[in-house]
Amino acid sequence: MSNRIQVYEAPEIAVTFDPGKCIHSGVCIRGLPQVFDVQRKRWVRPELAAAADVAEQVSRCPSGALQYEMKNAGGANCPLA
Ligand code: SF4
16 A cells, blocks of 8 residues: 555545554544445545544544544634635
8 A cells, every 4th residue: 555645535524544654453443434444445434424423533543644624614604704
């Protein structure tokens, strides 16, 4: 696998994965198996769970290989926009 950072987009959240940092703890796969499934070619599918749940799981990654960015911050519902 190359060490390029992978980006997985869903409407409300973007998840990035840095293969060079992953320590293969399996925390992500055990915690949210519908989103993180290495049997699939596109192994991260953030659209298959609530964005908040994906974000919570990503934050448990012990190596920092997984990161996320919420979208729509400051979007149509933001009173300051
Ligand atoms: S939780 Fe992080 S370190 Fe563990 S397998 Fe998933 S991406 Fe790799």
